Amino acid sequence: MLNNDDAPDAQYRPPPATPEGLREACIRPAEPRDVGPMLALMRELAEFEKLTHLFVATEHSLSEALFGGRPAAEALVAELDGRLVGYALFFHNFSTFLSRRGLYLEDLYVQPALRGSGLGTALLRRVAALAVERRCGRFEWSVLDWNQRAIDFYTKMGATVLPDWRIVRVTGDSLAELAQGA
DSSP: OOOTTTOOOSOBOOOTTSOGGGTTOEEEEOOGGGHHHHHHHHHHHHHHTTOGGGOOOOHHHHHHHHHSSSOOOEEEEEEETTEEEEEEEEEEEEETTTTEEEEEEEEEEEOGGGTTSSHHHHHHHHHHHHHHHTTOSOEEEOOOTTOHHHHHHHHHTTOOOOTTOOOOOOOHHHHHHHHTTO
16 A cells, blocks of 8 residues: 555656557556456456466455555556556565565556557556655566567566576465474
8 A cells, every 4th residue: 555655646647758549548546446447457467367267366355455454565557538457566575685675566467459558668667666766676576488578578668587586486275284383
């Protein structure tokens, strides 16, 4: 959840270079009323990534994660003509090597018809601006190895895809087994 010290401008309008049809698009912090439309966009992302079998999020769980008593994440949304067409969901992590917090981008999603329109760039830049404003040591995220279009987009934006790192994950029964005896 955005607190006053970390709050971005209430609404960010993409720069004038945004294509003519998108001048009315705005990037803004997610609000509780956005949970349903955001969940629909998250389902679209799961379909695109061929991971619908892992998608179990609900409006309630997303609402708790973003707006509950102890928010776990924050989000910016891209709104065009009164409807959500994209979002960036992120949270703070921490680097022991830098001894500073960082910002981790969990999702960056823009509906397929609007990819290449500048909305993904606007979302990514706004989250990067939050990382700078909050004095984060780094801003990072993961990308699927088969998503070359995303990899090209991220490298064009100045990101480096780290070849030597792999994501390690424990979930479900394996997580419960690992926790036994703690």
